[in-house]
Amino acid sequence: MSEELFPRPPAEIAPGAVHLPGRLDAEAQHELLTACRRWALPPAGLRTVRMPSGGRMSVRQLSLGRHWYPYGYADTVVDGGGEPVKPFPGWLGEWARAAVDAAAEVVAGTDTLGRRPCDVPYDIALVNFYGDGARMGMHRDSDEKSAAPVVSFSLGDACVFRFGHSGGRGRPWHDVTLRSGDAFVFGGPARLAYHGVPRTDPGTAPPGLGLRGRVNVTVRAY
Numbered sequence: 292m293s294e295e296l297f298p299r300p301p302a303e304i305a306p307g308a309v310h311l312p313g314r315l316d317a318e319a320q321h322e323l324l325t326a327c328r329r330w331a332l333p334p335a336g337l338r339t340v341r342m343p344s345g346g347r348m349s350v351r352q353l354s355l356g357r358h359w360y361p362y363g364y365a366d367t368v369v370d371g372g373g374e375p376v377k378p379f380p381g382w383l384g385e386w387a388r389a390a391v392d393a394a395a396e397v398v399a400g401t402d403t404l405g406r407r408p409c410d411v412p413y414d415i416a417l418v419n420f421y422g423d424g425a426r427m428g429m430h431r432d433s434d435e436k437s438a439a440p441v442v443s444f445s446l447g448d449a450c451v452f453r454f455g456h457s458g459g460r461g462r463p464w465h466d467v468t469l470r471s472g473d474a475f476v477f478g479g480p481a482r483l484a485y486h487g488v489p490r491t492d493p494g495t496a497p498p499g500l501g502l503r504g505r506v507n508v509t510v511r512a513y
């Protein structure tokens with residue numbers, strides 16, 4: 292990304308966890324954001340997630356392919372209006388597989404991210420919308436049966452993405468800044484690591500994108 296003051300090379304944050312800065316160019320970011328805006332409309336659009344504890348997530352969310360609710364997957368919005376979930380688009384699976392292949396280049400010499408080229412049948416995406424002040428606590432993505440890598444794409448405001456380990460929510464962890472267009476892949480030994488978003492940095496979205504806030508799309512295989 293030429294406008295960055297300091298270069299941001301791809302980096303293996305932990306074994307199996309790879310940050311791919313600037314993975315999506317401005318056109319791809321715009322394309323993904325346009326799709327997110329379409330998906331966010333009802334039915335089965337953006338909603339506030341209620342936790343079993345009675346609290347609400349500050350992040351608003353929608354699902355594609357299968358509906359995620361705390362804690363499982365369903366074909367319909369079982370904790371909302373009961374509508375069928377929107378389909379998972381094939382092109383998003385292609386983007387995810389290509390990102391896994393790019394991440395595998397970074398960890399070349401290890402097979403932590405599975406077979407090359409990536410042949411994972413990605414079929415689920417969670418789209419998270421972070422308004423000012425929204426955050427996501429430390430958690431694991433553990434409701435999928437598949438051990439395939441998770442691929443996340445970020446749009447809009449930058450955030451601190453906290454990536455820990457599978458042994459618990461606590462330290463050690465790495466804080467990584469995810470910016471608009473970045474991808475983050477976590478598989479292999481990192482697949483069940485705890486991670487979260489302690490904060491976003493409002494107002495840091497690329498001016499040309501036309502987004503206030505942050506959108507994150509995580510692609511998974513069920």
Ligand SMILES: O=C(O)CCC(=O)C(=O)O
Nearest residue numbers: 417419432443488507509
């Ligand atoms: O917003 C992010 O970057 C992370 C989202 C996440 O961890 C999730 O949807 O499970």
Ligand SMILES: [Fe+2]
Nearest residue numbers: 430431432486
């Ligand atoms: Fe997650």
